[in-house]
Amino acid sequence: MLVEVRNLIKTYRDAKVEVPALRGVNLTIEPRKFAMIVGASGSGKTTLLNILGCVDRPTSGEVFIDGVEVGALADRDATRFRAERIGYIFQTFNLVPVLSAFENVEYVLRLTDLSPVERRERTLQALEAVGVADQRDQRPGEISGGQRQRVAIARALVKRPALVLADEPTANLDSRTGEMIIDLMAEMQQRFATTFIFSTHDRNLIRRGEQVITISDGRALETAGALS
Amino acid sequence: MISLPQVALRNVLRNGRRSMSTTLSIMLSAITILTFGSFMRYVVLSYQTSTVERVGHLALYQKGYNAFGAGDPSAYGIPNYQRVVDTLRADPQLSRLTRVVTETQAVFGVAGYYPAGTSRTFMGDGVVPADRATMQRWNAYKIPEFDVRRSAVRSDDPESGVIGTGLATILQMCAPLDLRWCAAPPPKVQPVAADESQFESLRALDAPATMAAGGAKPRIDLLAATASGAPNVVSLNVERAEFQGVKEIDDAYVAMTLPLAQKLVYGRGEPRVTSIVLQLNDTADLARAKKRVLQIIRQAGLSLEMRDFTQIAPLYAQTTSFLSVIFGFVASILGTIVLFTVVNTLQMTVVERTNEIGTLRALGVQRGGVRNLFLAEGLILGLAGATLGLLVASLLAFAINASGLTWTPPGAAGRVPFRLYFFEFPQLLFGVWIGLVAIVTLASVRPANRAARMEVVDALRHV
Numbered sequence: 001m002l003v004e005v006r007n008l009i010k011t012y013r014d015a016k017v018e019v020p021a022l023r024g025v026n027l028t029i030e031p032r033k034f035a036m037i038v039g040a041s042g043s044g045k046t047t048l049l050n051i052l053g054c055v056d057r058p059t060s061g062e063v064f065i066d067g068v069e070v071g072a073l074a075d076r077d078a079t080r081f082r083a084e085r086i087g088y089i090f091q092t093f094n095l096v097p098v099l100s101a102f103e104n105v106e107y108v109l110r111l112t113d114l115s116p117v118e119r120r121e122r123t124l125q126a127l128e129a130v131g132v133a134d135q136r137d138q139r140p141g142e143i144s145g146g147q148r149q150r151v152a153i154a155r156a157l158v159k160r161p162a163l164v165l166a167d168e169p170t171a172n173l174d175s176r177t178g179e180m181i182i183d184l185m186a187e188m189q190q191r192f193a194t195t196f197i198f199s200t201h202d203r204n205l206i207r208r209g210e211q212v213i214t215i216s217d218g219r220a221l222e223t224a225g226a227l228s
Numbered sequence: 229m230i231s232l233p234q235v236a237l238r239n240v241l242r243n244g245r246r247s248m249s250t251t252l253s254i255m256l257s258a259i260t261i262l263t264f265g266s267f268m269r270y271v272v273l274s275y276q277t278s279t280v281e282r283v284g285h286l287a288l289y290q291k292g293y294n295a296f297g298a299g300d301p302s303a304y305g306i307p308n309y310q311r312v313v314d315t316l317r318a319d320p321q322l323s324r325l326t327r328v329v330t331e332t333q334a335v336f337g338v339a340g341y342y343p344a345g346t347s348r349t350f351m352g353d354g355v356v357p358a359d360r361a362t363m364q365r366w367n368a369y370k371i372p373e374f375d376v377r378r379s380a381v382r383s384d385d386p387e388s389g390v391i392g393t394g395l396a397t398i399l400q401m402c403a404p405l406d407l408r409w410c411a412a413p414p415p416k417v418q419p420v421a422a423d424e425s426q427f428e429s430l431r432a433l434d435a436p437a438t439m440a441a442g443g444a445k446p447r448i449d450l451l452a453a454t455a456s457g458a459p460n461v462v463s464l465n466v467e468r469a470e471f472q473g474v475k476e477i478d479d480a481y482v483a484m485t486l487p488l489a490q491k492l493v494y495g496r497g498e499p500r501v502t503s504i505v506l507q508l509n510d511t512a513d514l515a516r517a518k519k520r521v522l523q524i525i526r527q528a529g530l531s532l533e534m535r536d537f538t539q540i541a542p543l544y545a546q547t548t549s550f551l552s553v554i555f556g557f558v559a560s561i562l563g564t565i566v567l568f569t570v571v572n573t574l575q576m577t578v579v580e581r582t583n584e585i586g587t588l589r590a591l592g593v594q595r596g597g598v599r600n601l602f603l604a605e606g607l608i609l610g611l612a613g614a615t616l617g618l619l620v621a622s623l624l625a626f627a628i629n630a631s632g633l634t635w636t637p638p639g640a641a642g643r644v645p646f647r648l649y650f651f652e653f654p655q656l657l658f659g660v661w662i663g664l665v666a667i668v669t670l671a672s673v674r675p676a677n678r679a680a681r682m683e684v685v686d687a688l689r690h691v
Contacts, residue, residue: 055589055684055688056684056685079589079594084592088591090688092583094688096587098239098241099230099238106230107230108591111591
């Protein structure tokens with residue numbers, strides 16, 4: 001399995017209050033799955049994705065990605081792990097505004113050992129795959145929301161990661177564009193043979209997931225595929 | 229393929245207005261520091277040149293002269309001075325450093341110009357004319373105003389000399405010396421008649437001097453006390469009036485040949501000199517020359533004391549120190565303003581780009597990479613501001629130097645060119661440029677660290 005989560009607990013603390021976000025999540029996701037995490041706002045979807053993406057740490061429990069216990073990684077190692085094995089797609093696209101589409105995608109490859117020639121080739125392939133090769137010299141401010149998200153998908157896939165995480169990737173798009181983006185992500189998941197996990201609160205998208213994990217009140221319930 | 233400096237540059241340009249105001253503040257600071265610094269440098273070097281060409285770099289006196297000699301100069305003359313001069317000139321180490329080794333005799337007394345019925349206390353030097361002429365040509369810093377200075381004390385006429393333009397004015401010698409800029413004196417208010425008989429004995433010492441033989445040059449009488457305390461008078465053929473740079477000196481200065489000064493001070497006694505002056509090729513050699521001179525004095529068992537030009541002309545050292553303090557103060561204030569401006573600019577940038585920082589970190593950029601990005605942005609601001617400041621200040625310096633502006637320095641007898649010693653002082657240019665870039669980079673460290681320390685989750689959550 002690619003992802004294995006055991007008894008994951010995440011509690012946010014400030015000076016006076018403790019807010020439990022995840023209350024003992026257990027789940028597994030097989031490689032090359034198109035998985036969805038669904039749940040209402042505040043249910044803990046983003047927290048779970050953050051921990052899976054090594055940008056947040058569990059309060060307790062174990063999280064294994066591709067056989068590595070990511071919860072135990074030091075900051076530097078976790079960052080390197082993200083750079084090498086995880087692709088991100090954000091709700092608000094999060095492209096770097098001063099970089100062109102090409103540069104945004106190529107930027108993540110600079111964190112790898114690839115040569116400049118390989119970086120260029122891979123970047124062009126990724127942009128072509130998501131259908132924005134013609135916009136490669138344009139900056140995020142010069143292209144539409146749908147195109148931006150396509151660039152973000154290319155950026156997530158260009159390093160051929162083991163896992164791509166997408167946090168509500170269609171939330172900032174109209175329904176037609178959102179549908180297209182989901183189609184594209186599914187297509188890319190097949191083409192690049194990678195694992196996609198994306199969160200959504202849109203229950204209409206549930207049918208698209210090969211594996212659907214419902215988060216409710218900080219606990220995970222699998223509604224399709226392997227049970228947690 | 230985009231590099232870190234390119235990303236940083238684009239980020240700087242993205243916040244165009246803010247970056248421009250920050251760059252402008254760095255640039256204005258650079259212009260102010262460079263303009264003031266180069267003006268200060270010009271003042272200091274001009275002052276040094278005028279001091280060194282007059283008094284040399286080092287002077288040797290008979291022990292006790294500087295404490296007591298003013299009250300009895302003849303008692304503190306250096307005996308057998310020619311032997312000392314020869315020893316100094318013959319030293320191979322010293323001869324490489326020195327331009328002139330010469331002897332001078334200080335004279336104090338009263339100068340009178342009989343045709344105008346005027347007199348004034350004077351201070352003067354008896355000099356070796358050829359050495360004096362060489363000293364006056366010292367212009368190690370190539371300051372244009374000093375290129376034209378020549379001594380008119382003549383070696384072929386032991387009774388010739390030069391007086392300050394101020395003294396010439398006071399003695400009403402403008403017409404005979406052909407000083408065209410002199411104002412005509414106002415009508416005299418006649419004093420109550422004094423008992424003229426009391427001056428008869430002095431007048432008897434020498435007939436009133438008016439014109440030198442042939443009537444070519446005006447003459448003045450110089451009255452001083454000899455070593456024995458008796459009054460002595462000599463006549464001086466005034467070759468011309470020379471501006472002495474500092475008003476107090478210009479109003480009282482008389483330069484004459486050494487034999488004439490010795491005749492005035494020692495009469496028929498053994499001639500001595502007040503000091504032996506050394507002028508170096510380069511002020512930078514001062515410490516080495518001092519050390520060697522002290523060795524020679526000690527080896528020869530001479531009872532001499534040494535002073536350098538900053539001790540002989542303490543106003544030079546005081547002025548230099550005063551200007552340095554002001555320069556340091558101004559530079560510190562401007563540096564602090566730049567520091568806070570850059571910190572403020574980059575702090576705002578960090579806050580605005582929190583989400584972007586979170587994104588970069590989530591994509592796998594290490595904390596160091598984020599830190600470097602903001603340091604690079606600070607560096608770009610510093611480089612742009614300091615370089616623009618340097619360019620604008622260069623143009624300003626060129627314009628000011630070409631404008632022909634003049635000013636009157638404190639203590640000076642007249643207006644002098646307002647110059648910026650800019651291109652001639654590359655250390656200042658590099659120093660200010662590097663200093664400002666360093667300050668700006670230093671100012672970027674805190675915001676850059678703040679950006680690097682952000683937690684990814686918090687940064688991504690930032691709206």
